[in-house]
Amino acid sequence: MGKRQIVYKAGQIGGNNDLIDKEVNLITIEDRVWHGRIVSVNQSEVVLKDARSGKHTFPLDQIDKIYRDIVTDY
8 A cells, every 4th residue: 555645836725625625734834734634725725624623724825835645555
């Protein structure tokens, strides 16, 4: 079993509804990493819910990239 990583740069995040309810790692421009599930995405912000059920809102201009791991069969 392997993993494949998909990286979304800042320009690919706004309005991308494919990210909703996906488990991701979000990296801010200050190099902080947040792990959780995306609750909502719009043209100005991303809302992330972490493992402790805390919700965090990130303006798009503060996000460097988002990446997620997909488990593959090979």
